[in-house]
Amino acid sequence: MRFDALLLLSFGGPEGPEQVMPFLENVTRGRGIPRQRLESVAEHYLHFGGVSPINGINRDLITAIEAELARRGRSLPVYFGNRNWTPYVEDAVTSMRDNGIRRAAVFATSAWGGYSGCVQYQEDIVRGRAAAGPDAPELVKLRQYFDHPLLVEMFADAIRVAAATLPEPLRAEARLVFTAHSIPQRAASRCGPDLYQRQVEHTCALVAAAAGYRDYDQVWQSRSGPPQVPWLEPDVGDHLAALAQAGTTAVVVCPVGFVADHIEVVWDLDSELAEQAAAAGIAFARA
Structure with a gap:
């Protein structure tokens, strides 16, 4: 065409x-x-x-x-x-x-x-x-590109660059955490059973493998709806608190659900989540 x-x-x-x-x-x-x-x-x-x-x-x-x-x-x-x-x-x-x-x-x-x-x-x-x-x-x-090899390569490269900014003794044990924009649970089923979640999970698996990580976590961020409406969880802030309680000393956070540094990235992660990590004594790097 x-x-x-x-x-x-x-x-x-x-x-x-x-x-x-x-x-x-x-x-x-x-x-x-x-x-x-x-x-x-x-x-x-x-x-x-x-x-x-x-x-x-x-x-x-x-x-x-x-x-x-x-x-x-x-x-x-x-x-x-x-x-x-x-x-x-x-x-x-x-x-x-x-x-x-x-x-x-x-x-x-x-x-x-x-x-x-x-x-x-x-x-x-x-x-x-x-x-x-x-x-x-x-x-x-044009087609959705959540699994495009160049997108996977871009995120894998960004994870490696971010991990290199952590203190050298902590790099090997840093936990990789993927995050994507949360949506209401009722919206998650509008385009087929869990389509968005399944695509995010698939991309996380591809990127983690390309970046050399066997274990990782995938969470959600930036919910904005009324508190009584259930959204996709766990929230990245709640997850970071759980990691801190478990003794995690370093994290690499990859906003895989965003293809550019939107406000939800530069505020929710670089400001709020980074401050939370610092208060918990966790070394923090954002891809």
Whole structure:
């Protein structure tokens, strides 16, 4: 199949303090998230000046893709659209229509299946085409890539680099802990029995083997729903506390569920979890 453009489709994120609460309201609309919880999460963004790393990372990715296409002699324009913040997917697809694009490949920045990682991106594509009207380009979403050899290699390399930052006497006994974004248990069954969990577990096994680890743990992080709604567990903070109680002296934490350093990584892990590890006397490295 031939394409005449590429659409990079992502989640979106605020790029200034005044955008933080409107962005979070977009993300959580209709989910019944308490205002107090939104304000708490907003503080995480404001800690970084109200700017999520995700849009900058995606723009760098687009620059790299364009350079690679040029190196291969391919004249293929790259468009950028988001689900929850500017540039919105509706605007991107409308621009594609106006520029005469007829068929485009869509690279979604989530590696996973499941509802939020895959189905919602299909819904974004439908919404973008509807906004562009009857002359909208055909949009073909590329495969999920949770098990792609290059993704596995990237995470394995990152684990080795992170482990090398631990004190040398502790490296051999460091516990490898994989973490991915938790989701409500009821959402976990929307796209087949435990699809998302099974994909995460499979990727962890592939990455651990590639990095040379026979034993590891796989946990969840960054739950945001009402406390009465059950989410996937164990939580990474609870797991770290259990490791500390068991006498663990060092951990390497790999955020395998994230393909870039989002707020959930730079705040939940680099700030909160790192502080928890320091208080427990555990040497901490984050891939």
